[in-house]
Amino acid sequence: MQSEIEDVYRVFARYPRPVRVEGCQHCVTEDDHRDLLGAPLRELDAERLRRYSHKALNTWGDVDDLRHFLPRLLELSLRGDADLHGLFAKLRQAGWTDWPEEERASLRACLSVWWELGLTEEERAHASWGTLTESGDDPGPYLESWWGRSTPQALWTLVELVGEVAHTTPRARDERVVAWLATTRGWMEEAFFEVSETGQAELAEALSEARQLLDLVTLDETVAGTGGTGSSESGTDGSADPR
Numbered sequence: 001m002q003s004e005i006e007d008v009y010r011v012f013a014r015y016p017r018p019v020r021v022e023g024c025q026h027c028v029t030e031d032d033h034r035d036l037l038g039a040p041l042r043e044l045d046a047e048r049l050r051r052y053s054h055k056a057l058n059t060w061g062d063v064d065d066l067r068h069f070l071p072r073l074l075e076l077s078l079r080g081d082a083d084l085h086g087l088f089a090k091l092r093q094a095g096w097t098d099w100p101e102e103e104r105a106s107l108r109a110c111l112s113v114w115w116e117l118g119l120t121e122e123e124r125a126h127a128s129w130g131t132l133t134e135s136g137d138d139p140g141p142y143l144e145s146w147w148g149r150s151t152p153q154a155l156w157t158l159v160e161l162v163g164e165v166a167h168t169t170p171r172a173r174d175e176r177v178v179a180w181l182a183t184t185r186g187w188m189e190e191a192f193f194e195v196s197e198t199g200q201a202e203l204a205e206a207l208s209e210a211r212q213l214l215d216l217v218t219l220d221e222t223v224a225g226t227g228g229t230g231s232s233e234s235g236t237d238g239s240a241d242p243r
Contacts, residue, residue, distance in 0.1 A: 001078060001117065004109045008071045009042075011106040015068040017041065021052070023060035032060075041072050046081045049073060053082065056090055063094045067103075074107075078114055085131045092136035111135060115142050119154040129161045133174075143180045148187050152203060155191050158184065159203075162210040166217050173217075182218040185211070 021036060028051075035048045053073055056066050070091075077084040096107060115132060132142060146154060162181060165173055188211050196204040 001110065001113045004106070004113050005071065005075050005078065008074055008106045008110060011102050012067050012071050015064055017068060018061075018065055021061040021065050023055065027055060027059040036069075041069065044069075044072050046076050049076065049082065053086060053090070057093050066090065066094055074110060078110065085128075085134055088131060088135040092134060097136060097138075108137065111137065112141070112145070116145065119146060119149055119157065120151055121153070129157060130164065139174070139176060139180075143177070147180075147184070150191055150194060152195075152200065155195070155203060155207060158188065159206045159210040162213050162217065166213045178217060181214060185214065188214065 076082040077087045192207040
């Protein structure tokens with residue numbers, strides 16, 4: 001991921017370090033200003049950036065200020081030293097999907113690698129769909145790259161997504177995600193048998209429960225697969241557990 005982060009530094013170097021980041025005088029102290037501007041960008045640690053990252057765009061600084069600090073904020077967040085969910089929310093607030101193409105492309109490259117690692121790396125916690133969607137990016141490419149993966153990380157993320165959607169009111173659900181979930185029946189059932197055979201009882205139970213929730217989410221509607229084969233050959237009762 002380091003090469004993608006370096007590209008973000010390169011692309012956003014066009015936004016110079018501000019002499020001062022204007023902020024609410026009641027919310028931002030002189031100590032805050034000194035912390036934020038008291039070291040070169042790459043040497044700013046998570047503690048120096050913590051208050052700015054929470055207040056950015058609201059009571060401290062504008063979008064171009066955020067763009068200057070973004071490479072370091074992203075680097076710290078992607079390696080787990082800062083709040084990634086909060087940073088993605090700030091990007092959404094800043095309207096990053098309307099930024100110039102080169103800026104969007106460099107950020108998407110980082111998001112894609114982060115998502116990929118979260119679906120595959122055993123040493124990392126599994127990816128968080130909620131954190132990813134906080135960025136406001138188009139979910140399509142991420143859903144497509146996820147479909148059919150059998151790693152525990154990918155399957156736990158799938159279980160969590162089904163649960164999140166099931167507990168979201170129908171009007172508030174993303175129709176694109178619901179339609180994609182409807183294509184995962186066969187994948188989920190095959191994964192259930194695979195993890196059962198390898199003794200991953202907790203994951204198998206979670207997949208079985210998620211498969212039953214899936215029918216509630218999709219109202220048993222048959223949807224053609226779009227992210228892979230996606231078709232299901234399950235019985236009419238729709239249960240992933242044949243026992």
